Amino acid sequence: MTAHPASKATPSGPRLSRRGFLAGTGAAAGLFTFGFSFPLATPVAAQGAAPEVNAWVVIQPDETVIIRIARIEMGQGSLTGLAQLVAEELDCDWDKVRFELVNPAENARRGNVWNTQSTGGSRAIRGSQDYVRRGGAAARAVLLEAAAKGWGVPTGECTVAKGVITHTPTKRTTTYGAVAGTAGAITPPADVRLKDPAAWTIAGQPVKRLDTKDKLDGSLVYGIDYRMPGMLVAVPKACPVHGGTLKSFDAAAVAGMPGVKHVLKVDDETVAVVADTFWRAKTALDALPITWDEGPNAKVSSETIAAMVREGLTAETPFVGNAIGDAKGTLAGARRVIEADYGFPYQNHAPMEVLAATVRWTPERCEVWGPTQVPEAALAAVSAAAGLPASACDIQVMRIGGSFGRRLQTDYLTMATRIARQVPGTPVKMMWTREEDMLQGRFHPITQCRLRASLDAKGEVEALHMRISGQSIAIYAIPGLMTAKGDPLVFQGLTPGGEMALGYTIPNLLIDHAMRNPHIRPGAWRGVNLNQNAIYLECFIDELAETAGQDPLAFRRTLMRNHPKHLAVLEAAAKGIGWETPPAKGRARGIAQVMGFGSYVAAAAEVSVADGQLKIHRIVAATDPGHVVNPQQVDAQVSGSFVYGLSAMLYGECTVKDGRIEQENFDTYNVMRLDEMPAVEVITLPSGGFWGGVGEPTIAVAAPAVLNAVFAATGKRVRQLPLKNVDLNVS
Amino acid sequence: MTKLTINGASVEVQVEDDTPLLWVIREHVGLTGTKYGCGIAQCGACTIHLDGVATRSCALPVSAVGPDQAIVTIEGLGVPKPHPVQEAWAELDVAQCGFCQVGMIMAASALLAQNPNPSDDDIRAEITNICRCGTYGRVLAGVKHAAERMRG
Known part of the structure; x- marks a missing residue:
């Protein structure tokens, strides 16, 4: 034992526990020693409660x-x-x-x-x-x-x-x-x-x-940081082909490796190594011989998934999200039909903090220290996995190191509880590797969209049919939301009214959906279905403006004359970027708008493309959330949403080969860094009278505003993301 | 036993030679401020200072670090008083979820030690850590603000 390094670990945040008004989850300040002694985990009652x-x-x-x-x-x-x-x-x-x-x-x-x-x-x-x-x-x-x-x-x-x-x-x-x-x-x-x-x-x-x-000082204890006396660490691995099962594993082959305590079957598709540290558990897991039964999806690839979804673009479907007039009839009689197919790939949430939770199970009681976005559902999941009534279970929730929707699902808490249940009385921290997080995500669903439209003699849109085909989140993750005809979430941003209302009036309109569900497990990913729906419609509206020979803003103004709140944010974004004055030589601009999660949002982007390289110089984002509670945090959310949305637009793509996701880490699933971050100017126009959300809506206008600017710069329509696969060189 | 010098203190740990420094710091020394993000030196959440240089500790075997090399983690950075980068981060409310920020702060403080007056382009080139919340704009402003504080 030698001197202690400077240590300032303090609790991950004050919390309320059943025992009263307590402070701290436990990692008591300054108690670190070397070896395997852990700071006390029992909450200590605040002085003078x-x-x-x-x-x-x-x-x-x-x-x-x-x-x-x-x-x-x-x-x-x-x-x-x-x-x-x-x-x-x-x-x-x-x-x-x-x-x-x-x-x-x-x-x-x-x-x-x-x-x-x-x-x-x-x-x-x-x-x-x-x-x-x-x-x-x-x-x-x-x-x-x-x-x-x-x-x-x-x-x-x-x-x-x-x-x-x-x-x-x-x-x-x-x-x-x-x-x-x-x-x-x-x-x-x-x-x-x-x-x-x-x-x-x-x-x-x-x-x-x-x-x-x-x-800022490293003292916040996240889920992966939690420590208790006598704690073990479990690292799980599930069948990389979703729906496959665990056939066998050879525990004896790793039993003698340093620190290894147990090799456990967690459920039908998952094995875990339990050791004294994460690193030793991971090292043994990597060495563990495992045989999988990959099941019926072992041959599925991105190509077969694309074909399955493409078939839905022309199939019959009863599921209509918005219909006015007679779009199909008008298009059948139209002199000219403008048509385009778009597509949006799988995305991983990839929060910086991987999934983790610490569980202590005894036959009487199950305690969990871990992050979740859905505490009530998490308690129910833990109760079920623990085989104990909810009244005998407790979850100390934590502030999370990014989540973006991943922890709306409770699979990892079920898993952590099932592991701890096999080691009664011993606290076990289950922690995923980044690779497991990438392979076993709950992915932004894959979709394609076929848009067909016709213009009248004045150049106004007389008919639009928007057919979306692809995966439902609800049928997998929120089955209670399903209706007899389909998953209502698929029409976010396109509905006749409500908190995700379409901002255009088109006399003959049909927006419908054909559900096609590949085996890759889906989940709600920041922005959810607003993301691709806004790309599809806002880029296609730009295509129609071009066909009509009109300025994209002027063209939209006509379509939006009955939607003043949608139009107000679009006008604000356009004004902010200086739409009425031409950009500097070599620069080009694009705009987009949508309503989602109760708020009206729009963006204008200024870009340049040189030698096939896109540079995003400026973003102006306008949002009307009704009321603003903290303008600085709205600014942070809006700015940050562009990083999330533009990362997906530039790089985000999880592909499938032999039934499994191919991208296992940030080297193949790249995201935007500081060097690519554009200046984001945030305009808030709270018009009052309603309360809209802020965390998600503006993500959806990030990509279409930039893609429309890319077209203005290059004449190229990017209809299949991500952009990294597209050659932007102007021939 | 492996000997290390962490935050000015001498430390002895019993670990396999190929254990990455990150896990020695987190699991054997017990300093959890340094984060695991990717394990392949891509994201920078595990950034520490090794002899003053920002170093990604998740892919560095402990056997490659000498007993006298100075390892500084986030817990040892702002001691006894907060580092100007930490002060700038607090002033500008840079953090969102905060998970990547310890690595950001370690990268930024090492940059400023080498380059007290970095340009925007210097900062953009040197700070390559991943933040999924998207704090980059405030990180850029924070580094510049800290540089001003350090110049007094």
């Missing part, structure tokens, strides 16, 4: 305001936004605000007092804003009443600012911290009035994130 004012708010005697966050934070910043909304109605001092995470078992025990914790569909803020604001307002009301009772005065004579309560007639003051102890027992008013957003002083402001500090 304070009673809660209500489910959302705890105020300590030292005036620290702890706001409970039920939705999951995975980088999107909603943790801070939700705290702002509570703090706004609470009228507390923002500088005193801290956060605490809610665990799903606690939520269940308290009758779902925190509502749903599921975090997806850009719903964290818009789906919770009403009840979290009411929570803040109710806490304010009982705190004021507690102060008034203490003074023996009417509550109506008391006011509060930044957590300091004043009895106006006598100018006496007290604080939230001083009265919080008695406020919790007061019954809150049946109804509270929420502030007009125009009067907000905390919400709506670009305040700093609450969850930054421990991300």
Whole structure:
């Protein structure tokens, strides 16, 4: 034993546990020693634990305001936004605000007092804003009443600012911290009035994130970092052909390797090596002789999948997402039909943090420390895999190192629980390799689209038939959403109304879908089906503008005359890029718009193409999410969404050979880096009256705006992504 | 026993020679701030300083590191007071999920040690770490902000 290196490990974030108001998952500060001694994992009760004012708010005697966050934070910043909304109605001092995470078992025990914790569909803020604001307002009301009772005065004579309560007639003051102890027992008013957003002083402001500090010094404990005394590490490998099974493995061949404790069958398709460290488990797993039964999909390839999906472009289908007039009849009689086929490949979420979770199973109880986007579903999955009632299970949720939809599915938690169940009493951290993460993803579905349209004598679109063919996410991952005719999610951005409404009026319109499901397992990937639908339609609208001999913006204005909110963001993006003035020599521009997840978004891109090399110089993105809770976080989400969307456009492609995904790591699944990052200028135009999402919508306009600019620069229409496969040299 | 010098302290660990430095740091020394992202030196989440040079520790066998070579991890960077890069990152709220940021900070601090006044192009060329949240714009601004702080 020698001296300790500098170590500042602290808990991964405060959290609420069943035992009260506790701080920390456990990696206690400064306790690291060498060898295999691990920091304590048992939560330690916070000093001076304070009673809660209500489910959302705890105020300590030292005036620290702890706001409970039920939705999951995975980088999107909603943790801070939700705290702002509570703090706004609470009228507390923002500088005193801290956060605490809610665990799903606690939520269940308290009758779902925190509502749903599921975090997806850009719903964290818009789906919770009403009840979290009411929570803040109710806490304010009982705190004021507690102060008034203490003074023996009417509550109506008391006011509060930044957590300091004043009895106006006598100018006496007290604080939230001083009265919080008695406020919790007061019954809150049946109804509270929420502030007009125009009067907000905390919400709506670009305040700093609450969850930054421990991300900068290495002390935030993510799922892969979790450690417990006596913990083992399991590394799994599933049949690389989805749907195949595990036939046999030769555990004896690796039993003597360093650190190896167990080689386990996890389920019908998965084996895992359990060792004292990840590296030793992975090394043994790589050496483990495994025989797979690859099953009926062993010969499937990208080519066979493409043919299967292509067949759906012309097949009969009953599943219609939007229909007006008689598109097929009009096209049959049209003098000229403009037609194009587009395609979008499989994508992997590839979050920086691979899947991991730590589980301790005993015959009485199952405890999990791990990240998930769906805490309630995760608890149900753990309960099922543990063979224990949900009331005997607990999940300590964690902030996540990126997720983008991958952890909307609970397969890895089931797997981790099944492993730990075979090693009773021993905490086991299951951790995937990047390769496993790439092969066993839940992929952005593959689709193709055939668009056919005709123009009338004035050059306006008189008919459009948009046929989408391809994979359903819902039938695999969310079967409850399926209708008798199909998966309604496939029409995102194309529906007649609602939160994903089409922004064009076309007199004869048919948008339909033929479901074709290859064996590759799909999942919701940031932006979901809005991504390819916006590419298909926005690029094709550009093709129609070109055929009509019109400017792409002017052409859209005509189609969008009945859709002022869609048009407003498009105009803002176009103005931002300087659409009305020609670009510098060698530069070209493109635009795109869509509505998704309740928000109206548009983008304008300026690019150049020299010697076949694309350079994206500028992006102007405009978004109308109704209300903006934190402009700085909206800016971060919108800017970041372009990296995600443009990475897919430039490089993203998971191909299939011999039934398995071919790309196993970032060397073959490339993503955008800093050197390619364009300047992204973010315009927010919150028009009020509705609440839209922010994390996803703008991804969908990234690729079509750039692809339309690529056409303007080169005359080449890119209809099959990714762009890396396309020669942009102008011959 | 393998001897290493981590964050100024001498460390002895019992590991196989081919164990990548990353896993020695994370699993044997117990410093989990340095992240695993890819295992093939592509993403930079595992970046540490080796004798002051930004080094991807996931593909570097521990046997290739000498006992006196100075290994600095994120836990040893901002000691006793935060590094200007960490301060700049806090000021500009660079992090989103934060997972890649420790590697970003290690890469940025090593860059600034070599080049106190990097141009945008220098930063774009030198910081090749992957961030899936897409913080690149703020990373660029953060490096420049830190450079200004360091120049005083």
